[in-house]
Amino acid sequence: MKKFLINIDTGDPILNAKLYPIFSLLNISKGNFNVNFKNINQLTLHLENRPIDIIKSYINLKK
Numbered sequence: 001m002k003k004f005l006i007n008i009d010t011g012d013p014i015l016n017a018k019l020y021p022i023f024s025l026l027n028i029s030k031g032n033f034n035v036n037f038k039n040i041n042q043l044t045l046h047l048e049n050r051p052i053d054i055i056k057s058y059i060n061l062k063k
Contacts, residue, residue, distance in 0.1 A: 003046035004031035009039050 006023075010016055016035050023033035 001046070002048045003044060005034075005042065005044040006032070007034040007036060007040060007042035009036050009041060011039070013037060 008019070010019070016037055020035045023035050026033045
């Protein structure tokens with residue numbers, strides 16, 4: 001996984017405020033999580049795989 005981004009607005013300011021500390025803790029180790037109050041929702045997931053990794057994975061399943 002190259003990039004993982006969540007930018008969310010639930011439409012409820014109180015719920016957004018409750019999610020803010022949780023997302024701040026997740027930012028430390030997991031990815032890029034944001035809570036906004038601007039009615040913007042965004043999810044970005046960028047996955048990358050090389051053909052050699054796919055072949056290795058397939059070979060390891062055959063054991």
